[in-house]
Amino acid sequence: MIEITRRRIDVGAVVASVRREDAGAIVLFLGSVRADSGVAALDYEAYGPMAQKVFAELVDRARSKFHVLDMSIVHRVGRVPVGGDSVAIACSAAHRREAFDACAWTMDEVKRVVPIWKSEPPHPKRRSR
Amino acid sequence: MAAPASAAPMRFRVKLFATYRELVGAKDVVWTADPGTTLGEFLDAFLGHHPRLATHRGTMMLAVNQTFADPSQVLHEDDEVALLPPVSGGAR
Numbered sequence: 001m002i003e004i005t006r007r008r009i010d011v012g013a014v015v016a017s018v019r020r021e022d023a024g025a026i027v028l029f030l031g032s033v034r035a036d037s038g039v040a041a042l043d044y045e046a047y048g049p050m051a052q053k054v055f056a057e058l059v060d061r062a063r064s065k066f067h068v069l070d071m072s073i074v075h076r077v078g079r080v081p082v083g084g085d086s087v088a089i090a091c092s093a094a095h096r097r098e099a100f101d102a103c104a105w106t107m108d109e110v111k112r113v114v115p116i117w118k119s120e121p122p123h124p125k126r127r128s129r
Numbered sequence: 130m131a132a133p134a135s136a137a138p139m140r141f142r143v144k145l146f147a148t149y150r151e152l153v154g155a156k157d158v159v160w161t162a163d164p165g166t167t168l169g170e171f172l173d174a175f176l177g178h179h180p181r182l183a184t185h186r187g188t189m190m191l192a193v194n195q196t197f198a199d200p201s202q203v204l205h206e207d208d209e210v211a212l213l214p215p216v217s218g219g220a221r
Binding site for chain 1: 144146147148190192195196197211213214216217
């Protein structure tokens with residue numbers, strides 16, 4: 001499963017998409033919007049067609065580099081509130097080490113090469129009354 | 130690169146994202162150049178028109194038709210060129 005969505009990420013569906021009988025390990029990584037000072041949400045913007053392509057290339061590379069069985073990446077775009085998930089990566093492998101390594105490597109690559117940008121939304125003006 | 134005098138200019142689309150879109154004031158621009166123009170030559174001309182964007186050249190990533198591209202790549206009619214700010218998706 002490779003998806004860029006404006007909706008809330010269905011974490012259960014992401015995990016289910018990589019579950020297989022020959023997998024002894026599934027690792028799930030969630031990136032969430034952290035409540036830094038003054039931050040209520042983050043806006044995510046993607047170059048959609050290219051991001052989809054790069055995600056697919058990363059999955060192919062992770063498969064051959066770490067011998068993972070399956071991998072899913074879902075990235076949310078639009079406004080994500082504090083506590084909301086902006087990205088989910090699920091990875092299944094025969095053993096836990098490959099699954100951990102593949103998940104960590106893929107997330108690092110997502111941060112490095114996938115054309116998705118985040119920004120803080122403008123602060124709403126306070127109404128005086 | 131000089132184009133043959135008889136060759137018609139080519140047109141391609143330039144896509145801009147995030148801070149670059151704000152600096153240029155548009156998310157999509159149609160650009161006209163001589164046949165044989167490379168991505169690097171186009172970028173020189175484009176940044177000449179948008180000097181505020183020129184300061185970002187050192188960290189800019191380039192793509193043609195949704196694939197990362199080198200400045201030496203020759204552009205073609207109807208290509209989709211993208212100027213990409215450093216990416217920051219995912220978790221912090």
